[in-house]
Structure formats: C-alpha cells, structure tokens
Amino acid sequence: MAKQQQNPANNPENQINIELSEEIAEGVYSNLAMIAHSNSEFVVDFIRMMPGLPKAKVKARIVLTPEHAKRLLQALADNINKYEENFGSINMPNQFPAFPMNFGGTMGEA
Secondary structure (H helix, E strand, C coil): CCCCCCCHHHCHHHCCCCCCCHHHHCCCCCCEEEEEECCCCEEEEEEECCCCCCCCEEEEEEEECHHHHHHHHHHHHHHHHHHHHHHCCCCCCCCCCCCCCCCCCCCCCC
C-alpha cells in the first residue's frame, strides 16, 4: 500500500489563528500607494487623495522585510490573475496621473 503524503498546511500544529478586529475589518480606502525601501525593509504608504484638495493623507503605513515584500508581490500577482480570469482584464491608463489629481472633473468652490 502506498504511503500518502501529508500536506503540512493541513496539520493543525502548522495553522495560525488570525484575529481580525471589527475596526480593522472595516478596511481603509486608498487610491494611491507610495513605496520606499532600504537594504533591510520596504515601506508602503497607503494614501487617500480627495478631489480638489492639494493635501493628501497617509491612511496606513506597512513596513515589510524584503522577503515579505516579494511574497506580497507574488500574492498580488496571483490574485490579479484570478480576478482577471473571473471578471476580465483590468484596464490601465497609458500614463500615470499627474499630481495633484482632480479626478477628471472641474474644481469645485465652496
């Protein structure tokens, strides 16, 4: 009889219990990310820009080791591929937006 290989991920000893608070579960909207790095870490700032405002706020900062940054890149690529298989290609503009962005509309006045 052939010996069945075990998947280490199926072993309860290898599973992690992840807690997600209600506040974190709500998420934070970001429409811009800026990335910087040193020899030991990557810093990703998630920013929210609002139309007509010259100032944008960093809503979250994530600091990663280079290894975890590469794992994140691979996980994002995998998820984007799965998304496009289900919903079609994500259209990208040919150029990056100029700053400050006004979201394509006219500037309002109060």
